[in-house]
Every structure is written in C-alpha cells, then in structure tokens.
Amino acid sequence: xxxxxxxxxxxxxxxxxxxxxxxxxxxxxxxxxxxxxxxxxxxxxxxxxxxxxxxxxxxxxxxxxxxxxxxxxxxxxxxxxxxxxxxxxxxxxxxxxxxxxxxxxxxxxxxxxxxxxxxxxxxxxxxxxxxxxxxxxxxxxxxxxxxxxxxxxxxxxxxxxxxxxxxxxxxxxxxxxxxxxxxxxxxxxxxxxxxxxxxxxxxxxxxxxxxxxxxxxxxxxxxxxxxxxxxxxxxxxxxxxxxxxxxxxxxxxxxxxxxxxxxxxxxxxx
Numbered sequence: 093x094x095x096x097x098x099x100x101x102x103x104x105x106x107x108x109x110x111x112x113x114x115x116x117x118x119x120x121x122x123x124x125x126x127x128x129x130x131x132x133x134x135x136x137x138x139x140x141x142x143x144x145x146x147x148x149x150x151x152x153x154x155x156x157x158x159x160x161x162x163x164x165x166x167x168x169x170x171x172x173x174x175x176x177x178x179x180x181x182x183x184x185x186x187x188x189x190x191x192x193x194x195x196x197x198x199x200x201x202x203x204x205x206x207x208x209x210x211x212x213x214x215x216x217x218x219x220x221x222x223x224x225x226x227x228x229x230x231x232x233x234x235x236x237x238x239x240x241x242x243x244x245x246x247x248x249x250x251x252x253x254x255x256x257x258x259x260x261x262x263x264x265x266x267x268x269x270x271x272x273x274x275x276x277x278x279x280x281x282x283x284x285x286x287x288x289x290x291x292x293x294x295x296x297x298x299x300x301x302x303x304x305x306x307x308x309x310x311x312x313x314x315x316x317x318x319x320x321x322x323x324x325x326x327x328x329x330x331x332x333x334x335x336x337x338x339x340x341x342x343x344x345x346x347x348x349x350x351x352x353x354x355x356x357x358x359x360x361x362x
Contacts, residue, residue: 093105093106093107093112093113093183093184093185094106094107094111094113094116094150094152094181094182094183094184095180095181095182095184096172096173096179096180096181096182097179097180097182097190098177098179098180099177099178099179104172106152106172109154109165109168109169109172110154110155110156110157110165111152111153111154111155111169112152112153112154112155113150113151113152114151114152114153115149115150115151116148116150116183116185117148117149117150117151118146118148118191119146119147119148119149121143121144121146121219121220121362122143122144122145122146123141123142123143123144124141124142124143124144125138125140125141126139126140126141126142127139143219144219145215145216145217145218145219146191146215146216146219146220147196147213147214147215147216148181148191148193148213148214148215148216149211149212149213149214150181150211150212150214151209151210151211152209152210152211152212153207153208153209154166154169154201154207154208154209154210155206155207155208156206156207156208157206158206159205159206161206162203162206162208165208166201166208169201169210173195173212175194175195178192178193178194178217179192179193179194180192180193181193181214182224186221186239186241187224187236187239188223188224188225188237188238188239188242189221189222189223189224189239189242189361190221190222190224191214191216191221191222192216192217192218192222193214193215193216194214194215194217195212195213195214195215196213196214196215197213199211199212199213218360220265220266220267220360220361220362221360221361221362222358222359222360222361223237223238223242223264223265223358223359223360223361224237225237225238225358226356226357226358227250227252227355227356227357227358228252228253228354228356231244231250242264242359242361243264243265243266243359243361244264245262245264245339248262250262250264252354252355252356253352253353253354253355254342254352254353254354255350255351255352255353256344257343257344257345257347258341258342258343258344259341259342260339260340260341260342261335261339261340261342261355262338262339262340263335263336263337263338263340263357263359264337264359265337265358265359265360265361266337266360266361266362267337267360267361267362268294268334268335268336268337269334269335269357269358269360270332270334271312271314271315271332271333271334272314272315272332274357274358274360275314275357275358276312276313276314276333276334276335276355276356276357277311277312277313277314277355277356277357278311278312278333278353278354278355278356279309279310279311279312279352279353279354279356280304280309280310280311280344280347280351280352280353281307281308281309281310281351281352281353282304282306282308282347282348282349282350282351282352283303283304283305283306283308283347283348283349283351284300284303284304284310284346284347284348284351285303285346285348286299286300286301286302286345286346287299287300287304287310287344287345287346287347288300288344288345288346289312289333289342289344289353290342290343290344290345291333291334291335291336291340291341291342292340292341292342292343293336293338293339293340293341294333294334294335294336294340296331296332296333296334297329297331298312298317298328298329298331298332298333299328299329299331300317300319300324300327300328300346301327301328302319302324302327304319306349306350308320310324312332312333315332335355335357
C-alpha cells in the first residue's frame with residue numbers, strides 16, 4: 093500500500109482510488125568509485141566513493157468501477173504521478189519515512205476488463221529516504237510521525253532545544269546532515285559577544301564576531317547566516333555546522349545570560 097504526497101502537502105492514499113500496490117522495490121545505493129591509474133603500478137588508486145540516485149519500482153494493480161470508469165481512473169493516475177515537480181512516495185510498511193522522487197519513464201496501463209496492471213519506475217535523486225517528522229515535532233510514537241526501526245534513541249533524552257553551554261544532539265539517520273545539501277536550521281536567541289557554536293564530534297565551528305542582545309535571533313539556515321533575518325555572513329568565519337549520525341556533542345561560547353538554541357532537521361536513511 094502506497095501514499096503519494098505532493099509538495100503542497102496533498103496526500104493520496106492509492107488504495108482509496110482502487111490502486112493496490114503489489115510490490116514496492118527499493119534498489120541498493122549505487123556506488124560511484126573514483127580511481128586513478130599510476131604508471132608502473134598494478135591496479136588503480138582508490139580516490140573516493142560516492143553514492144548515486146536510487147531507483148524505486150512499484151508494481152500496481154488498479155480496479156475501476158466499470159468499463160466506462162477505466163479511462164477516468166487511468167487519467168487520475170496520470171495526474172497523481174505527474175512529475176514536472178518532485179513528490180514523495182510513502183510505503184505504508186514504513187510510515188515514518190518518505191522518498192522524494194520523480195517518475196523515471198513513461199508507463200502504460202494495460203486494460204483487462206475493469207482491471208489494469210502497470211509498473212512505474214521512480215528516481216530518488218537524493219539517494220535516501222527522509223523522516224516525515226522533524227526534530228522539533230513530538231518525538232513519540234503517539235504522534236504517528238515515527239516508526240520502529242527508525243533509529244530513535246528512546247532510552248536517552250532526544251532534546252533539540254537547549255539553554256546550557258554544553259549539550260548533545262542526536263542524529264537518528266544513516267547520513268550526515270550537511271547544510272550544503274540537506275535542510276538544517278539552527279536558531280540562537282539571546283545576548284552574546286563573539287558567539288561560537290562548535291560541534292565537538294565533527295570538529296565544525298561557526299563564529300560570529302559581532303554582538304547580540306537578549307531579543308536578537310541568530311539563524312543558521314542552510315548555508316545562510318542571519319541576524320534578525322538579515323545576512324551577517326561577512327561577520328562570521330564562513331564555516332558551517334554539520335551533524336553526524338549518532339550523538340553529537342556541542343559547546344556554546346560567547347553567550348551571556350539566558351539563551352536558547354534549537355536544531356531543526358530531518359533524519360535521512362539508506
């Protein structure tokens with residue numbers, strides 16, 4: 093059983109349209125090996141390995157109300173899976189994850205009376221699934237945003253809003269959240285001079301050479317550094333904070349008085 097979620101938030105439960113998912117096949121991550129040949133040496137030198145886009149293949153069976161309804165349902169399927177913009181696939185067996193995809197190729201729906209079998213190939217350009225919930229959503233199974241097997245550390249305090257100079261942030265996914273390629277928003281509110289945010293686990297340090305008052309807000313939104321919504325990139329060390337899988341130990345320096353800092357991101361899975 094499969095859900096389709098468009099970028100505007102509209103969700104289609106395909107089963108309610110008479111479309112049954114016979115199989116939801118996710119390919120293994122394809123690997124791209126970069127190598128270099130050196131004269132006089134056997135083999136090649138391993139330079140780097142990166143992962144490519146993933147292919148997802150869904151095998152569907154549709155059932156229309158009657159023969160006259162068949163082309164109407166077929167056209168509705170074409171509209172739901174239209175791929176000028178990416179959309180999300182959700183396998184109901186893993187309701188806490190979604191895949192951002194586009195249809196890879198054209199597909200045909202072969203009619204057999206009121207039934208139609210068809211196979212659709214999707215491309216996930218990121219190469220991994222993402223959590224439906226974010227770190228600022230309720231981190232409980234009662235919220236219906238999370239699932240078993242999603243890596244949540246239920247035995248420890250997974251908190252993403254802090255007000256102390258040292259704390260830990262947990263990344264339940266398999267992938268480092270790098271703000272160059274994945275959404276990450278860090279928000280600091282409070283007074284400071286030469287504010288410094290350091291992820292001791294990754295070695296990343298971001299620093300602002302200016303000052304803030306108790307009512308000012310610093311936001312690291314992707315690659316942007318903002319103070320009260322205005323860019324302060326020129327007054328920073330132009331570095332970024334990433335969050336590795338597992339626990340990340342953070343320290344805050346330069347803050348004075350009460351402050352809060354929050355981390356808003358999703359988890360990403362192979």
